Amino acid sequence: MIYESSYDSGRLPFKPDLTRGYWAKSSDFVFTGISLAFRLDIFSVVWMAFTYAGCAGVLPYIICLFLFVVPLFVMQSFMGQFSSSGFISSFRIAPLFKGIGYISLAVNLGVLTYYSVLAAVPLLYLFHSLRPTLPWSCEGLKDWSANVTENPVKHLCHMLTNDTTPNANFSWFVMHEIPSNLFLKTRFNNLELFEPNDEGFYISWEILLCTFLTWTIISSIFYKCRSIEKLGTVLRYLIFITLALLLITVIRFSLVPSNLTQAIYDFFIPNRFTLIQSFSCVSIFVISVFGAGWGTVISLASFNKFKSPITQNSWTICLGQMFVFLSFAFIVFVTDNYFDEIKEAYDEQNPNSYAFINKLWVLYLSTGSVLAEMSWPNLWCIIFYLMLILTALITMSICLLSTLQSIFDDFENYRTRKTELTFIVIGLLAICSLYTCSNQGVFLHVIFANDTVVTQTALNLLLFLVVLWVYGRVRFQRDLEFMLSERFSNCKIYMLRFVSPLCLIVMLLATFFIAFMYHNVGSWIVQIAALLFIVLPWLYVPGYMIYIMLQTTGTYKTRFKRCCRPMDWYPVELEDRQRYEQAMRNTDMTHQLNSLDEETAT
Template sequence: MIYESSYDSGRLPYKPDLARGYWSKSSDFIFTGISLAFRLDVFSMAWIVFTYAGCVSVILYIGALFLFVVPLFVMQSFLGQFSSSGFISAFRIAPLFKGIGYISLAVNLGVLTYYSVFAAVPLLYLIHSLRPTLPWSCEGIKHWSYNFTENEVRHLCHILSNDTLPPKKTYFWSVVHQIPSNLFLNSRFNHMKLFEPQSEGFYISWEVLLCTLLTWSLIAAIFYKCNSLEKLSTVLRYSIFTAIILLLIAVIRFALVPQNPWLSLFDFFLPSWDRQLESFASVGIFVISAFGAGWGTIISLASFNKFKTKITQNSWIVCFGQMLVFFCFGYIVYVTDIFYDEIREAYNSKEPDAWVYISKFWVLFLSTGSVMAEMSWSNLWCILYYAMLFLTALITISISLLSTLQSIFDEFEGYRTRKTEVSLIVIGLLGICSLYTCSNKGVFLHVIFSNDTVVTQTALNLLLFFVVLWVYGRVRFQRDLEFMLSQSFSTCKIYVLRFVSPLCLIALLLAAIFISVLYHYLGTTVVQIAALLFIVLPWLYVPGYMTYIMLQTTGTFKTRFKRCCRPMDWYPVELEDRQRYEQTMRNTDMTHQLHELEEETMT
């Protein structure tokens, strides 16, 4: 017997969903993989810990690709493509660790409860960009900033109008100036201390609430109309292509903001030594986001590939495409920082004893608004830019939902006949849970949850290395991979996967834990409870499921443990591939047996 059936362990065998479908085009996996770089919450993870250092070092990023990003991408793609199942059922490769799949399910649902804020906020700004005068321009801010003026809030327009200096004093003084596009979001909540988690009071933005409901309504419409993978993959392909085109337009326009565009590009790709030291943290954040929101998305996306798809080549194409996307967004943030630094330095030079500070946060989503307000045809650029951000958020939510829902359908056979109903119910529940992010307490939720999910993702990736390369075994992994790809896979790469990549992930995990603990000191009680429910408690699934599956197996403890670690129903889904796999593995086993007999005869 080449593989063990679940019948031998007293459980029902896995029944593959032969109607789940494949990508309508082979390039759809590449497009959706590149779109995982649209996980833009990474640009808000570290706005307290450090300031962005422009472009991360290209050498550092490419080094990370070789050491663990591409190897991990290949491993997850192998699990999904070989088994043709999502991130829960793929752990048939070692059933004892199937609880990892349930952890992933909880993490993905937790991420989706807050990620809609990255669509609602750009949608809010997109709608207000249709006004004849931008509300966050110096002319438009006069109509809604009177509450802030009474509280003596200084903003960028005071600097631009030379109204920045208080009465002369005999000692050094400093003034903090806000950015109008940042203040505009505060005004929607009517709350000045929006991004201060310990602020008093509970405020709801009805405009953000409506935008959130509209976002989930669009998501529900997409999954209702595109009830097959072929339709959904076509919509995703054109949406991703449109988002990339809009991103390139935004990069070109922002490149013209500095007084010397060529110098800014040079500094971006070849920063000074101090900025290169700061870029180490940026490298870690960017490479984490290469695997998308939540965990297991790559496994589910690869499960829609044909069995013979060359995942190694595709993984490199996807990772380099993601790198270009990260650089584009990073350059927009870099130019935005330059824009405000030039204004600050110019006005600080007017008064030697004064120091003006411009408060920037959530730069990619908020602070860029005031930069575009100073451009010619500012309304047009705001419409295109916020449409791009809104579209990227819709794509990220849709892909994460596709991964999560397909994993549910693969694992629970009874839901396959009611895919549309189950999908709409899940979307509705996620929409209800996400309404908390429409309050001043919940809008900060994504900052803490993003860091928590980074910790969970890294820990799950470490467990995946252990399960595939140590429990399942490097020999069987290499054998299956070579059979699927019909090409050799060097043992040197296997050793990189077994030793080098886990060491890199351990270092990344320690850094992520440090940042996560730092953020939790800032969180409210509700945020701490939510993090406990979605991040900490799911880890009980691993030992809990181990205990459950071993109790269902007969024999001694050692026998039960070995049987639960062996792959069950682990074979290609398509009948032709399955027959070839059984024949190949049987011949391999026979060769080993003959080799052993020859050795015995010689002795």
């Protein structure tokens, strides 16, 4: 054996799962990678990054792709594709840091506990879209708005009809609710929903039923698709449908502005000040290209064939995600401008008053009132909310697939009980997600999403340390060139070692500050949940380091060196493994790769 085995360190060797399968089509990795852009729990950052910036966000976005996003995509894809294992077992590349994989496991489970609300809310609106009259339209609002509270509530329909407060000679401040936002608040019988001073505990039984239905759909997908080939095919069709619905929605929203030419101009040709502002927002938001949780790209790439071109695929995925982000941003941009036009018209007719429109969760809630004013509103609501439901189901399925496959790769005993463990995990996640059906938990994803961005950034920073410094630049370049059978320039390696980590350090400080600000308005339950899923898992990294060194023989220096060396690090397929051993025996790896004859290369 020319690579180091776990036997040498007194541990059981890694046993690859040869039955885990591959994607049915090589393009499935690209489509699932693009669908990582469906992660919409960071909508507040999306709003800042692309709504006000418009296409000004494209330039800093592409710069971020060059500096650290695509390099990270390539690195994570390399780890998964080379080792054919998930985000836990792939840290055989440096076993001392395997605790990072267990942190990722906790983060992914934490994300899945709240993400169902992003499917339950649009599912609720979808069901009500089947009613003859939309309850959040001005006509449908008359049936229930009068009974919302003892005090009258000003809403958008008052502005549309120019229904103001009694005449007065002094200025006053008037808060107007958006009917589609007000509709969700009434589901909780709580008009202070989403407010920091919200007290009490209320459960929406409609959201509760929609949450159960969401997890039932997820269970059905994993029950019917027990192989990666079937699951990849189902995900591919779901992604096609979602992208088609997104395109239809964008086209329909482009017809909303009264001055379409000016709206398109403002979105695609922003001013210089907006361009400068967009740099700080986009650099933080761009980390969401890796999907919910962490390690998803590693797990998805592990289903690739050994020779799959990860560099080209990474660029295709990242550019495809950019168009998805811009599509959602355009919808929010039009929605925001729609309300601004109503406010301006209202202020012109009522110069002594100052109106304020309470826009909340714009992509999910406020868009409903825009859809209600379209012709055939029920049809467009069905299309729009179905699209949002599919984005959540796809994101949850991919995150769950990544998490479960990583567990099966690392724990050999669970491979014979995949079905049982899958439904146990889904059942526990469904129970934990019930908190999001309350007024205290429905907005949980805002705080947790920022926490996960901090964790993702920190883990990506550690990944650079593990792969390019502990495993080593030379060995990483050697393995990558062997796997792809193409040259990987030293310039790219030096960017990975120095430029990309510096960018991530700056971004880590910014994301930590944002997360800290959001936690100031969170409830004590949110703080405890963040402590369990975000903070405490970090103790596992030094804890696992101590544990694995105690399991190794020799002096402390010898133990440390052994734990930093790759263990059982080789391609899983026998043919690729034999070729790797032959290449490793040659001291000049570059010469070996260039001199491989046609028969050996195939």
